[in-house]
Amino acid sequence: MKENIVIISGAGISTNAGVDNFCSFSGTGLSSQSLFHSSAYCILERAAQLHSQLLTIFTSASTSGPTSLDSLMEAWAQRGRIRRHYTQNIDCRSDRLPSLSQRTIMLHGRVDTLRCSIRPQHTFRVTAESFSHLINDRCPLCEDEQKQRELEGNRRRSTGSLRSNVLLYGECNPEEPEIVAAFNDDLHRPVDAVIIAGTRLAIDDLRNFVGKLYEKAKSDNRKCLIVWVNRESPKIKNDFEIDHVFLGDCDEFTLAMAA
């Protein structure tokens, strides 16, 4: 049994919880890259489509129970076996897994948080119910600051509006310093296994990170086991060897691990 496990997860781990996969959106006529692009905030209709899809994800994630893979990851986290869980998912499902959530880094933002369009440090947690009411509203923190400035006789400043805190294509990640710090921390500690679950690992930075973990283990004369869990076989050009490829459902992988 491996300790010091790094898990990198994607949309495939949420499928069995009933949360729509990013690749399977229909009805908008847009690809996920177009739907989830920062330019959506330049066109009212596109922003409405984006918010509608985000609310669908938020609602389905809020009402879903844990999958068997969730339970396995939580059990591993409770036993201190998970060094880190990096997820590309925005659905915040890992929040309901108390030990795993402490080890989870959400790479692409959170569907349960709104952020000010002008001052990204202004963020607000919402529920699936309050999301629709608050999205596009004037930022309450900007308004509070405005009142204070008026009292102090200062000139007015622009007030932002509340937008989604999900990372969109074409924009910089406000969480990047935290993510880079976690990457660096993991590269300076022993990692015995990397499990790539429910993602094609198409993002260069993530693929390079796995390559660096693999190389670091090699230079330390250790073995870092790389496990691929997905319905699709790996089609990536990588700098590391994949030791085990489990082709199938992420939850079937859980059964295989238990056997």
Ligand SMILES: [Zn+2]
């Ligand atoms: Zn604001």
